[in-house]
Amino acid sequence: MTSEWWRSAVIYQIYPRSFADASGDGVGDLPGITARLDSLADLGVDAVWLSPFMTSPQADGGYDVADFRDVDPLFGDLSDFDSMIKNAHTLGIRVIIDLVPNHASAQHPWFVQALAAGPGSAERARFHFRNGRGSGGELPPNNWESIFGGSMWTRVDAGDHTPAQWYLHLFDPAQPDFNWSNPEVRAEFRDILRFWLDRGVDGFRVDVAHGLIKADGLPDHTPRDGADSMGGDGGEDAPYFGQPEVHDVYRDWRILIDSYPGERVLCAEAWMPTLRESALWVRSDEMHQAFNFPYVFTRWDADALRTVIIESLEAFGEVGAPTTWVLSNHDVVRHTTRLALSADSPQGHGIGPLTPGKPDPAIGWSRGRAATTVMLALPGSAYLYQGEELGLPEVVDLPDEVRQDPTWFRTGRTRYGRDGCRVPIPWSADAPAHGFSPTGKSWLPQPDQWNAYARDQQAGVPGSTLELYRSLIAGRGDHGLGSGTLCWLDGWTPDVLSFSVEDVVVIANTGTDIAPAPAGMLPLIASGPLADQHAVPPDTAAWFVEA
Structure with a gap:
């Protein structure tokens, strides 16, 4: 008999760079996570999800992976990972890790080999290399625009007199897309899954799960004005998202996952136009969970909330899957700020000093707490993003010179991107870097006013956001709300x-x-x-x- 723990679990997202720094270099790391696991056990969560910590040049916060089977020295090493997962399991906390199958780093050995091998090679067939358009191949193969701005195509230097080819990247040029019609790519990722499953991970959150397969012929596509960059706003289908053949990949992975004991899970980041399309990822022979992005972006309005909850429960219920609720993560404006905005803020754009419709912090704080009180009562699983249990708002006034999100640079500094939700979180009001790092270093600057949000200022204090979250999580379990x-x-x-x-x-x-x-x-x-x-x-x- 199985517990199907994932159907009602409360899962806490850790963004490793910004959670806790044990080394003192200003970047969070695996030993820092291990040292703070007690606080998550005290909060009452069932599992943690770790954003990428694998070997990476960090062009996109670790979502550009150069080695899928190792830990980046920035975060520690494999022994640190093993220690972290052992301690988590001792505390009764399961561990889900991020897997990035859509693309690699441009420093991945396969891509380095592809550049050296040249057109028509087996090495280039692992990626999407194409000849350009125009009389000399000087134009990109199609008109696709990158999620981060600019073209989805970058031309390589051939180094001789042959026409240079272009390669595809949904995101940054440092993140070339794998060609998932290539059996070698599929076999490689089966092996990567086994590597981490053998180390004891309890599952994978699959990045850009809807983007692996591209439509035949790579046809031109122009998104409508204001469209969500990831394809989840109800607009027309993009030829690089949600292709039917992608489901074959996850049916294959599900067979592998089910061969391991302990109810390992797969969770999809699939930004689809409708809830029913999102639910296709969690049919009985595919993934276990899929993030409910329409719920993320529902405004603070009873009718809108009622509608999305009804549609969510119906759509996921039709395929026998739980709804997976979420309000904040590392890619969206924190909900304590977002719910008080008086102007639209499309996903990925971020907010900053010049953004119109700035929120009233007091209204955002109240609505954020109320929205969580609703979410943690809903049947299904719920994801929390680090720091939301402290009531952290989006940091909207980061100086231009410290921003690191590729979106900021590729849009000519017109979109602020996601740095504002990734600022390292505060643990202790009077410690260096608010307790994030023993040296006071912090890869993004923390606001001075975050002293009041520090965990040690809220623990045991009636009415604090931390105590509200503790009460909600405990009450959710005591009353069986997740499975109700x-x-x-x-x-x-x-x-x-x-x-x-x-x-x-x-x-x-x-x-x-x-x-x-x-x-x-x-x-x-x-x-x-x-x-x-x-x-x-x-x-x-x-x-x-x-x-």
């Missing part, structure tokens, strides 16, 4: 979200008037102070149980 059944409730105005899961009634007020408490019930947990008679104020959510 949701029922919608009537009796409130349209701007109030009202539902029950098991014996808990959830009231979330997205309006401007106070919402009454459910009759005959008492508050169990609330995101903020309640009004007289336990009524729920605006921008607040609460759980109620029978008196």
Whole structure:
């Protein structure tokens, strides 16, 4: 009999560069993670997901992998990884790691060999090399625009009199795309999966899981104005995302994963236009989880939330899979800021000093806590992003000279990118680098006001965001909400979200008037102070149980 732990788990994302630095060089590392695992066990999470720590020149924060079977010296070595996973398992925490199968680093041995081998070689067949258009091949093979800005194609220097070819990269030129129609690529990644499974990992979060296969002929494609760069905003299908043949890859991986004991899992980062298309990744013979990106970007509005929750539960339920809820991660504006923006902020653009519609921090803080109170009551699995349990906002005022996201540079400094959600998190108010690093170094500068958000300032303090998260996670488990059944409730105005899961009634007020408490019930947990008679104020959510 299986527990299917992943159906209701609370999983905490660690962005290693920004979690905890043990070495003192200003960059988080694996020993730093190991030293802080007790705090995550105390928080009550079931698993952690580690963003990339594999060997990489760090052109895109580790998502440009040069060696898929080793740890980058920036983060430690394989013995540090083994120690970390052993300690996590001792604490009852499972470990999921990031796998980046769509592309490699331009410093990966295969790509170095491909450049040296030349056109028509077996080495170049592992990637997407093409001749250019125009009389001398001087134009890219098609009109595709990179997710990070600029062309998806870069021309290589042939070094002789032969026409130079172009290679494809959905993201940065330092990240050439693998050719997944090549059996050699598929065999390589089966071996990579085995390498980490043999070291004890409990699963993989698969980066750009919808992007591996490109449409035959690589036809031109022009996204509509304002389209989400990753393909998840309901727009037209892109020929480099969501191709039907990609599902064959994950059916193959599922067979391999299931051959290992301990219920190992696969989670898809698949930005698809609709929830039903996203659910295709979690059919019974494919992945176990897929991130619910429409939910991520739902505004703080009861009707919009009600709609996306209904559609999510229906779409994933039709294929027998849990819905995987998430509000923040390393690629999006932190939800304590995003939910208070008064202007659109397309995914990947980021926000900064000149962004219109800047949020009111107090409103963002209240809505962020309320949104989490709703999310952790929903049936299914939930992902948390490091620092959100502290109430951290997006850092919007980073100096231009410290920014590192490739988006910032490839768009001519017109899109701020994702640095604002990746600033190292605070542990201790009075320690160097707020406890992130013993030397005070920090690869991105931390705001001075983060003293108030530090973990040691919140631990044991009633009403703090850290204690709210602890209570919600514990209450979720005590009441079986992750594996429960949701029922919608009537009796409130349209701007109030009202539902029950098991014996808990959830009231979330997205309006401007106070919402009454459910009759005959008492508050169990609330995101903020309640009004007289336990009524729920605006921008607040609460759980109620029978008196």
